[in-house]
Amino acid sequence: PCFSFHGLTTDGLFAEPDVTIVSGLKDMVVLEGDDVTFRCQVSHENARDVEWKLQDVALQNNEMNEISVEKGKIHTLTLRKVTEQDIGTIAFRVGPHTSTA
Numbered sequence: 001p002c003f004s005f006h007g008l009t010t011d012g013l014f015a016e017p018d019v020t021i022v023s024g025l026k027d028m029v030v031l032e033g034d035d036v037t038f039r040c041q042v043s044h045e046n047a048r049d050v051e052w053k054l055q056d057v058a059l060q061n062n063e064m065n066e067i068s069v070e071k072g073k074i075h076t077l078t079l080r081k082v083t084e085q086d087i088g089t090i091a092f093r094v095g096p097h098t099s100t101a
Contacts, residue, residue: 019047022073024099025092030082037078040092040099045072049095052077055088 023041030036042050052059052067052075059077061067066078075094079086091100 019044019049019094019097021092021094021097021099025090025101027101032083033081035078035080036082037076038090038092038101039070039074039076040094041074042094043073047073047075047094050075051093053091053093054079054086056091 020043021040022043023039025038025040028036028038038052052065059065059067064080066076066080068076068078070076075092077090077092089100091098
């Protein structure tokens with residue numbers, strides 16, 4: 001017999017609900033050498049399929065890029081001591097949804 005499991009992922013766990021962006025990114029103006037923080041609020045806590053990008057390059061959490069989550073739903077990216085090379089489009093993606101600034 002053939003069985004169909006709707007709403008299940010390949011690892012047998014229920015797929016998380018469709019997480020959407022509730023409050024998107026805002027354009028920011030910052031002086032060279034300063035820090036800047038971007039925030040994006042999503043509809044569900046503990047969203048897993050999230051990604052931050054600068055000029056289409058995925059960002060990792062490190063000493064220059066602080067990536068965190070506040071109150072479960074507000075995803076933040078802080079760029080430390082920004083330089084001319086940091087100028088460009090910031091993108092936040094959760095699942096198929098994207099916000100840019």
